[in-house]
Structure formats: C-alpha cells, structure tokens
Amino acid sequence: MMMKYEAVIIGGGPVGFMLASELAMAGVGTCVIERLEKPVPHSKALTLHPRTLELLEMRGILERFVSKGSKIPSGHFSMLDTRLDFSGLDTSCPYTLLLPQSKTEKLLEDHARSLGTEVFRGAEALAVTQNGEEVQTIFKDRDGSVRTITSKFAIGADGAGSTVRKQAKIEFPGTDSTVTAALGDVALLSPPPSGVLSLCTKEGGVMIVPLSPDRYRVVVISPYRTQTPKDVPVTEEELKADLLRICGTDFGLTDPSWLLDSYHDERHPAAEGLLRNTEAQTKLIDFTQAGLHLRSMMSELLAFPDVNRYVAGQISALDVRYEADRTMPPNRLNGARLPDMKLILSDGNSERLYSFLQNGTFVLLSLRQEADDHIEVKGLCTVTASLAEPNEKLRDVHTILIRPDGHVAWAVDASAPDCTQVIQKGISRWFSVTSRV
Ligand SMILES: Cc1cc2nc3c(=O)[nH]c(=O)nc-3n(C[C@H](O)[C@H](O)[C@H](O)COP(=O)(O)OP(=O)(O)OC[C@H]3O[C@@H](n4cnc5c(N)ncnc54)[C@H](O)[C@@H]3O)c2cc1C
Structure with a gap:
C-alpha cells in the first residue's frame, strides 16, 4: 500500500513540531495532527534553558527565538534567594531565555512547515491501531468527518493524558503531583x-x-x-x-x-534526573520554621561557586551525559555533550562547530590535519579542522563522531593504539560506509 506519510505525529506542541522538523531533515515524510485550530495564546512555559537553546543553535534557528525573548544570565532553584549563575557555564548559551511557550510553539511550527511538514489543525486523534506493519490513526477532522491515515509509525506527542499512550497501553509510572x-x-x-x-x-x-x-x-x-x-x-x-x-x-x-x-507539574519530562530535581525543589517549599531554616541553609550553600555550578548544570540541562558506546575504547568524551567551539578548517576559513549540525546529521570531526583519508558516508558530514582556541578537554583527540543532538557518540585519542582502525570500526558501527576515496 502506498503511504503518503511514513510517520504521523499526534500533537502539535513543542515536542511534536521539533520532532517533525528533525524527521523532515532526515527525509521522513511526516504530518502533524493537532487538536487545536490555532496555537493557544496563553503560555505554560516561559523559560528556555541553555541546553534547549544549544540545540536550536545547532539547527541554525536560535536567533529567531532570541530576537523575540529576553536573556537572563541566571535561573532559580526552588525560588531560593541565591540565583543560579549560568553566565560561567561552558556553553555558547550561558543564559535562560524568557519566551512565552506560545511564541516557541509558533516558531517551531513555522520551522517544521518550512521543511515540508504537513499540519492538520483542528484535527483530534480518536484512536490508533496497529495492523501488522501498518498503523492506522483515526481522527476527527475540523469539519467533523472521521478520517484514517495509514503510516508506518504513529508518534504520541500529545502531552499529559496522551491518547496515544493509552491506546498503546503504555503505563504512566509517574507519581501524582504533591503541590498545587x-x-x-x-x-x-x-x-x-x-x-x-x-x-x-x-x-x-x-x-x-x-x-x-x-x-x-x-x-x-x-x-x-x-x-x-x-x-x-x-x-x-x-x-x-x-x-x-x-x-x-x-x-x-x-x-x-x-x-x-x-x-501542575505533570508535564515535566519523564527524565528521572529532572524529576528528582523538581521533587527536591518542591520539598524545599516548606513554610514551617524548620523548613525556612533549611531554605536559608540551602541558599547559603548555593553561594559556594562549586555548588552553584553543580545545581546550575542540572537546571540548565547542560550536565546531561549519555552512556558511552561500550563497543568503543573508553574516552572521557564518550556520551558527553560537546559545547560549540570555533574551528579553523583545512582551507583556512573559520567556522563554528554547531553550524555543521544544522541539517541534523552526524558530524565526523577530525582534529588532525594530517588525517588525509576522506570518508564519504551517507548521512555523515565530515569535517577536518583544528581548534581555533586551546581546549584542554580535546587536547589529545584525533577524531570525534558527534551525534545530531551534539553529544559525542565516540572520540578517539591520537595516542590510541590502532587509531585509524578504531575510527573505521566506530564509523561502520553507526553507518554503512558507501565509499572511501
Ligand atoms: C504552568 C506551567 C509552566 C511551565 N514552565 C516551564 C518552563 O518555564 N520551562 C520549560 O521548559 N517547561 C515548562 N513547563 C513544561 C512545558 O510546558 C511542557 O514540558 C511542554 O508543554 C511539553 O510539550 P509537549 O509537546 O510534550 O506537550 P504539550 O505542550 O502538552 O502539547 C501536546 C499537544 O497535543 C495536542 N493534543 C493532545 N491530545 C490530542 C489528540 N488526541 N489529538 C490531537 N492533538 C492532541 C494538544 O492540543 C497540544 O497542543 C511548564 C508547564 C506548565 C503547566
């Protein structure tokens, strides 16, 4: 059966539209089904944190958001008096951006549409059923008619209380809210x-x-x-x-x-770390005498630069680190997020690292100019460059494979035994090499 869309995304909130753009860049035909005729004028979220801003920067669309918001170089932890200092964090976005969610959603929707995503507004998904290799999404269209779209995948981005989650019989293992x-x-x-x-x-x-x-x-x-x-x-x-x-x-x-x-904080992402952090902040909202003492003690602790940096890392989501690829030799960078940096390309021009991530592909960054092997792999952007400024963390690095989200899939040091073979193995593990010239 001919399918017009490979994937149907149910829900046109920030997650649905961001995902639609990523899939469009990867060549996946996608549509978004959104219940609301128009984006809501009211905003739930107000703040975009540094890691989100970095991801927008990687896709080359950060400026659209910054131009509509205000930068604040700090954040709060449980509304304590001592603010978290984001200005010293190792990122090109050392601030939070005050931007109402309605504007964020509009910008993300425009971006998804500009990449070819079709959007059905005023369309409510009623049921999602799986039949062999196909998924049927049944939805009520804006004129009241009931329609079905067949696709390979249906993606639930329909927020808390998700219809798709319930239809797929996926449990919600979270806890009820404790504070209103x-x-x-x-x-x-x-x-x-x-x-x-x-x-x-x-x-x-x-x-x-x-x-x-x-x-x-x-x-x-x-x-x-x-x-x-x-x-x-x-x-x-x-x-x-x-x-x-x-x-x-x-x-x-x-x-x-x-x-x-x-x-109500049930929309918070399911990430356990974020949940723990939120729970800790909630616990600190305690108006008893003992609670106020604890708050004052925590506030004093946050004034210590190391503690402040540690908590700021959590709130900004810059401290997120993924598990290292176990098939590759250990490297301190594996799984870590790579901040943006200035590179000097082999032709002498300079360029920001994140500019190579704009198309949402992997980037193979070779930091040794003598690396004369040109590697051509579908879906991989290869860059040979040197660092414009010294960077202790990358001092001995020969080559890094950077994922589309800016995390390091693996890095190989120049001093690693069989460095070239290890790099080839790392590439073929993630890609099928189509040609080497
Ligand atoms: C008061 C408040 C303040 C917050 N502040 C912040 C903040 O400052 N910073 C931050 O990062 N986060 C904040 N959050 C959390 C943030 O709002 C959520 O994480 C975010 O909205 C989740 O996005 P989403 O796309 O997953 O879901 P949603 O935003 O809920 O979007 C889901 C979409 O799916 C649609 N939909 C639902 N069911 C169907 C259906 N059956 N068919 C078709 N469409 C459907 C809905 O209409 C909606 O547009 C806050 C949340 C609240 C409530």
Missing part, C-alpha cells in the same frame, strides 16, 4: 521596581516575571492551598489576597488573561 500552585498572566498597575520578583516567606512564595511591557506572570505557592485539587478554579481575588499577604501589596493586579488554572 496558582498561576495568572495579568496586568500589574504597580509592578515590582525591576519587574521581577522572587520572594518566599512563611506566608508563602511568589514569583513575578514580565511577559511583555504590560503583562506579567504571577505564580503563588501558598501554604494554605498546596493541597487544593487542581480543578478548583483560581479567582482574581484569591491571587490578590495571596500577594497582599505575602508581599504586603497586590501590585495593582488586574485583567487576568487565562481562565486561571493551577500550576
């Missing part, structure tokens, strides 16, 4: 002087960040409402009363733009 917070995107007639506020007292915690010149996001975690069911609506009056109690002023809060909803 209140969130509002509002106007503030008398905003805090810098526009930003992070305050925690025994009366509760408040975070305020500007969304645009005249709108602010207000998040309140109140000890009196941490266990309120999340479907109990938040009113404007409650938010004002919380602000008044915790901050001594309601900042002239008015004109909320949501049907106010409670913050």
Whole structure:
C-alpha cells in the first residue's frame, strides 16, 4: 500500500513540531495532527534553558527565538534567594531565555512547515491501531468527518493524558503531583521596581516575571492551598489576597488573561534526573520554621561557586551525559555533550562547530590535519579542522563522531593504539560506509 506519510505525529506542541522538523531533515515524510485550530495564546512555559537553546543553535534557528525573548544570565532553584549563575557555564548559551511557550510553539511550527511538514489543525486523534506493519490513526477532522491515515509509525506527542499512550497501553509510572500552585498572566498597575520578583516567606512564595511591557506572570505557592485539587478554579481575588499577604501589596493586579488554572507539574519530562530535581525543589517549599531554616541553609550553600555550578548544570540541562558506546575504547568524551567551539578548517576559513549540525546529521570531526583519508558516508558530514582556541578537554583527540543532538557518540585519542582502525570500526558501527576515496 502506498503511504503518503511514513510517520504521523499526534500533537502539535513543542515536542511534536521539533520532532517533525528533525524527521523532515532526515527525509521522513511526516504530518502533524493537532487538536487545536490555532496555537493557544496563553503560555505554560516561559523559560528556555541553555541546553534547549544549544540545540536550536545547532539547527541554525536560535536567533529567531532570541530576537523575540529576553536573556537572563541566571535561573532559580526552588525560588531560593541565591540565583543560579549560568553566565560561567561552558556553553555558547550561558543564559535562560524568557519566551512565552506560545511564541516557541509558533516558531517551531513555522520551522517544521518550512521543511515540508504537513499540519492538520483542528484535527483530534480518536484512536490508533496497529495492523501488522501498518498503523492506522483515526481522527476527527475540523469539519467533523472521521478520517484514517495509514503510516508506518504513529508518534504520541500529545502531552499529559496522551491518547496515544493509552491506546498503546503504555503505563504512566509517574507519581501524582504533591503541590498545587496558582498561576495568572495579568496586568500589574504597580509592578515590582525591576519587574521581577522572587520572594518566599512563611506566608508563602511568589514569583513575578514580565511577559511583555504590560503583562506579567504571577505564580503563588501558598501554604494554605498546596493541597487544593487542581480543578478548583483560581479567582482574581484569591491571587490578590495571596500577594497582599505575602508581599504586603497586590501590585495593582488586574485583567487576568487565562481562565486561571493551577500550576501542575505533570508535564515535566519523564527524565528521572529532572524529576528528582523538581521533587527536591518542591520539598524545599516548606513554610514551617524548620523548613525556612533549611531554605536559608540551602541558599547559603548555593553561594559556594562549586555548588552553584553543580545545581546550575542540572537546571540548565547542560550536565546531561549519555552512556558511552561500550563497543568503543573508553574516552572521557564518550556520551558527553560537546559545547560549540570555533574551528579553523583545512582551507583556512573559520567556522563554528554547531553550524555543521544544522541539517541534523552526524558530524565526523577530525582534529588532525594530517588525517588525509576522506570518508564519504551517507548521512555523515565530515569535517577536518583544528581548534581555533586551546581546549584542554580535546587536547589529545584525533577524531570525534558527534551525534545530531551534539553529544559525542565516540572520540578517539591520537595516542590510541590502532587509531585509524578504531575510527573505521566506530564509523561502520553507526553507518554503512558507501565509499572511501
Ligand atoms: C504552568 C506551567 C509552566 C511551565 N514552565 C516551564 C518552563 O518555564 N520551562 C520549560 O521548559 N517547561 C515548562 N513547563 C513544561 C512545558 O510546558 C511542557 O514540558 C511542554 O508543554 C511539553 O510539550 P509537549 O509537546 O510534550 O506537550 P504539550 O505542550 O502538552 O502539547 C501536546 C499537544 O497535543 C495536542 N493534543 C493532545 N491530545 C490530542 C489528540 N488526541 N489529538 C490531537 N492533538 C492532541 C494538544 O492540543 C497540544 O497542543 C511548564 C508547564 C506548565 C503547566
């Protein structure tokens, strides 16, 4: 049977559109089925962290995001007074980018469309069934008609409570939320002087960040409402009363733009580390006397540069490291994320490493100019270069295979026995070599 799409992605949130772009670059015919007619104007997320920004940079689209957001060189850990310093992290994006999720989604959708992804909006997936080598996605189209698309793969990017996950009978092994917070995107007639506020007292915690010149996001975690069911609506009056109690002023809060909803962290990625980190931060939101002592102690600890760097590494997701390829000789870089760096190419021109990752292919980086073997492999971009600046971590490295996500598949040191053979073995393990000239 002729299939128009090799993969159907259900859900046009940030994950669905990012994946659609990656698949399009890899030549996989894809469409996205999204329930909403238009992207939601309200935003859940506000912050893009350094690792996400690096990935956008690798694809050559970072500037579109930066031009619409504001850079902040720090982040918070559980709303503690001591901010995490991102400015010293080993990355070309040492900051968080304040950008409403609605804008992030729009930019990702535009990118996916520009690469040829077809998008069905106002289309709700009802069921996904597997039949031998095919998957049928049954969905209600915007005109109410029920249609079926047959593809090789169906991908569930439909968020928490995913229909696809349930249809595929995949369990959700997570835990229920333990804290309910209140969130509002509002106007503030008398905003805090810098526009930003992070305050925690025994009366509760408040975070305020500007969304645009005249709108602010207000998040309140109140000890009196941490266990309120999340479907109990938040009113404007409650938010004002919380602000008044915790901050001594309601900042002239008015004109909320949501049907106010409670913050709920079930959408957090399933990555265990992130979950642990989130749980630790949540635990620290403790308004008892002992809890406040612990917060103050943690805040003092974060003032130690090593501790700050360690926690900033977690929050920024720059500390993520994957398991090393066990078939390759050990190397300290295997599985690590490679920061962007300036390279001098064999023709004398200089180029950033991440520019070679824009097409979403693997990059074979040879750092020894004498490497005269030109390797031609489908799906592999080969680069021979030297480092423009000394880099201790790469001092002895001969060749690195970099994955499309910027992590090192493997690296081989020049001093490794049988260096050339090891490199060839590493390439043929990941690719079928089509020609060597
Ligand atoms: C209040 C709040 C603040 C947050 N702040 C941050 C932050 O600052 N930084 C950060 O990184 N993350 C933050 N997050 C988390 C972030 O919002 C999520 O990680 C992100 O939205 C997940 O993206 P996704 O594409 O997986 O799912 P979603 O964004 O949920 O997208 C899923 C899409 O699938 C569609 N869909 C669902 N079911 C169907 C169906 N049956 N058929 C068709 N379409 C369907 C939905 O309409 C939706 O568009 C926050 C979350 C919340 C709630």
